[in-house]
Amino acid sequence: MxxxxxxxxxxxxxxxxxxxxxxxxxxxxxxxxxxxxxxxxxxxxxxxxxxxxxxxxxxxxxxxxxxxxxxxxxxxxxxxxxxxxxxxxxxxxxxxxxxxxxxxxxxxxxxxxxxxxxxxxxxxxxxxxxxxxxxxxxSGNAVPAATVIDARSVPAAYVPAGDSAAGNSINGLALEPKKYALDFYESLEGMNVQVKDVRVVGATDPYTELWVTVKPRENATRRGGTLYGSYDSQNTGRLQIQSLGATSAFPVANVGDVLTGSTTGPLDFNQFGGYTLVAGEIGTLKSAGLARETTQKQKNGELAVATYNVENLDPTDATFEEHASAIVNNLKSPDIVSLEEIQDNNGAKDDGTTAADVTVTKLIDAIVAAGGPKYDWRSIDPANDTDGGEPGGNIRQVFLFNPERVSFTDRAGGDATTAVGVTKVHGKAQLTASPGRIAPTDEAWKSSRKPLAGEFVFRGRTVFVIANHFNSKGGDFGLTSATQPVPRSSEIQRHQQATLVNAFVKDILDTQKNADVIALGDINDFEFSDTAKILEGDGELWSAIKSLPRSERYTYDYQGNQQVLDQILVSPSIRRGCDFAYDSVHINSEFNDQISDHDPQVLRFKP
Structure with missing residues (x-):
């Protein structure tokens, strides 16, 4: 992304x-x-x-x-x-x-x-x-009394459907502020409004803004956020907070904290979040003391596989020690880690450099210094400026693996443009190249990251792992868009990408029915989305985050909506043939001092 x-x-x-x-x-x-x-x-x-x-x-x-x-x-x-x-x-x-x-x-x-x-x-x-x-x-006149925005005043329905004759625009519709939340907010545009004792559902960001909810019971998560679990059930109580005062005085909040007392100011509408209370008076922050999570250590007979988007990591970043500590201490040194957004050796400098060995080695060394294993790694350098992301950064997926616990099956032939295939050898599925990229020249991957496939062996059993980073949601209209229902143009490409990955997994399973296959990474789409449904296909894969209670299914927090973008999908042999444990390890998305905007995911199972 x-x-x-x-x-x-x-x-x-x-x-x-x-x-x-x-x-x-x-x-x-x-x-x-x-x-x-x-x-x-x-x-x-x-x-x-x-x-x-x-x-x-x-x-x-x-x-x-x-x-x-x-x-x-x-x-x-x-x-x-x-x-x-x-x-x-x-x-x-x-x-x-x-x-x-x-x-x-x-x-x-x-x-x-x-x-x-x-x-x-x-x-x-x-x-x-x-x-x-x-x-x-x-001068010196009393300011008109603020209109209170609270759980009782905000309707449960989010927005009316737009006028089909006007391209689904809601602009010409008469406002119904007692029926729809966005109509209610629009009826207060520019007015002095107030919220009281509101819980933070989106941590303070670098732009001096945070998100609160005026509906504390609306899809509440265990750690204090608000869950986004359906296109048809929007969280109407979310509101962005900015300040008309000095940025230094703005509260530095995490999810679950509370702005006690009154937060008052004009109701604005901005590019990055829609309706926003621009506070002349802001409440006092009460910390909820939210702590970063730690997963369980895998047992000797368990294989631990993780995915972690490290957000444009390049050698100049100051976060290597923190990422290393997260992998060692919070993720408990998984056997295999799929990293997304590893940049090349000089980051965003666009000079033709595509190798990322300096970036990866620096992270591996930091992991060792943090008390973790000496990971080995595999990846394929992309062709220059072809995989999207920050211009010049050449982001890609990288496999880290602990050679004391798991081995990688190297098979020559994989490069930036050669497609990996599946063959049968001695009755078992085998990749034609390991590591290899799935259909890298297909239009589905234009300006997007190509999936990285590899074979691992754990205790004599082969596990196929496919590291993904699908097309981002950039270009989609926001939830407060003037067009309703909201167009999601970016998912067209993700559907194409999911189709290719599912077909590749199907090739493996058609060759070896009981093969252990894992497709994981930054899918950039929800577990209930059509993207996920296409990936899952007719049972070839299943998104294991759905094994968690609904209130714990999130990996990302966007505009106060806790949601799933990162997924680990497993084949039937893993889902049904063995015990497994899934954990979304919340170390970033809920915190103002996050080192990535994504929470890592860990799957533990016995192949």
């Missing part, structure tokens, strides 16, 4: 430069004096979009002096009786505003619908007044 950091910075640059980030609507050039609720209207698009409005009155509730969206929010202290029409609006000034919270102002300017990230992002728009002329009428 491409770096979240690099993708986000790129998106911010595009958003700042893109002229397409404002919805252009044809409407009369001027409107008489109107109130804020008239501007907001009862749909997502202002009935005054494109018009100049005069002397719009309100009290300043928040001032944003940083970033590319400088401006302030105003709210009418005299609301109308329609719950669908917001009483607040953002005034975009482009430079630091010269107003203060509590100022009573009048604003003359042009109503605009701004789409954070540009229209191609699929995001909803924010109603704004642009090119403003601002008059301060008085």
């Amino acid at each position: 491409p770096s979240k950091k690099s993708a986000r910075l790129a998106a911010l640059t595009v958003a700042a430069l893109s002229a397409a980030s404002t919805v252009v609507l044809v409407s009369p050039a001027h409107a008489a004096a109107v109130s804020i609720h008239d501007i907001q209207g009862a749909t997502r698009i202002s009935p005054y979009a494109g018009q100049k409005v005069t002397d719009v009155a309100g009290i300043v509730t928040g001032v944003r002096t940083y970033g590319s969206s400088k401006g302030f929010w105003i709210q009418d202290p005299n609301p109308d009786a329609d719950p669908a029409t917001s009483e607040g609006v953002f005034v975009f000034t482009s430079s630091a505003p010269k107003v203060a919270v509590g100022d009573a102002v009048t604003v003359t300017g042009t109503v605009s619908e701004y789409v954070p990230g540009g229209t191609s992002s699929g995001n909803q728009s924010v109603t704004e007044i642009t090119k403003p002329t601002v008059t301060v009428v008085s």
Whole structure:
């Protein structure tokens, strides 16, 4: 998966430069004096979009002096009786505003619908007044009372289906704030809102933001998060929190912590998360003391196989000791580790380097220094700049294995572009190359990582392991998209990839019915997704994370949704023929000081 950091910075640059980030609507050039609720209207698009409005009155509730969206929010202290029409609006000034919270102002300017990230992002728009002329009428006024957002006020249904005649857009639909959560939030866009005593469900990130839930019982997980378990059951209580104050004062929170007291400020909508409470007042952090998990050590007769996305690891990173400690102490030194996102020897420098021996050796040495085994390793260097990820990084999967516990069957012939096959030798399945790559020239793997297949032997029994890193979800619309149901364009390629991997596994099982096969890695899709169903096929594989209770099925936390991206899938001989244990080892996704955005997974079984 491409770096979240690099993708986000790129998106911010595009958003700042893109002229397409404002919805252009044809409407009369001027409107008489109107109130804020008239501007907001009862749909997502202002009935005054494109018009100049005069002397719009309100009290300043928040001032944003940083970033590319400088401006302030105003709210009418005299609301109308329609719950669908917001009483607040953002005034975009482009430079630091010269107003203060509590100022009573009048604003003359042009109503605009701004789409954070540009229209191609699929995001909803924010109603704004642009090119403003601002008059301060008085100062020191009381700010309109904050509207409380809590479990009772947020509807259980997430969003209506979009208008099929308008490309499934929800923009033109009348808001029903008592029926749908996104309509409720939209009806408060720009208004002063408040949450109280809310649990953190997405740890503080490098961009000084976190996620909370106002519904503490909604799909709660054992460690304090909120589970994403179905496309049809969205978590309506999630809300992003940012701050109008200094970044140094922002709470550094982990999942399960609580923001006690009141967190209050305008309700905004942004590119990376949708509806966001931009706090002028933020609650006090109460730690839940969440600890990183540790799995059990495998027994002598058990084979431990793990997958771990180490997030663009290259020799310049400062996380080698921490990754090594995680593998040794938290994962208990698995016999085989599939690593994803190992970069080449000079990381993102795009000079044709594809070898990753320096990167891998540095990690192996750090593992030894942490008290772990001297792992051996196998991988195949990709062709330069062909496998996606951070430009120049040449990420790939790598097998680490403990030679004191398991051996690797080397069979020549595998390279970046040669497809591995399956043959029968003495009645047993055998790879034509080990390690080898599955159908590496197929279009399914364009700008994506090719699966790495290898043969291992544990106590005389061959185990086939396929390390995967499927196409990322980049390009998909967010859950708060203006298009509903949300398009998931990225899964088209993942379906093609899953089809190829399943066919390869089927070849092995058709050759040897009782073969032990493991397909694992960063699948970049949920255990309930069509991608997983295609991978599983007609029983060739089964995602072992489904052996866990539902509330423990997660490997990743995105926008306060704990979800599965990393999976270990097993063949019938492993699922039915022996005892196995599965563990999603939560050491990263719930923590603000994570060394990767993924939690590793471990499978222990007796071949």
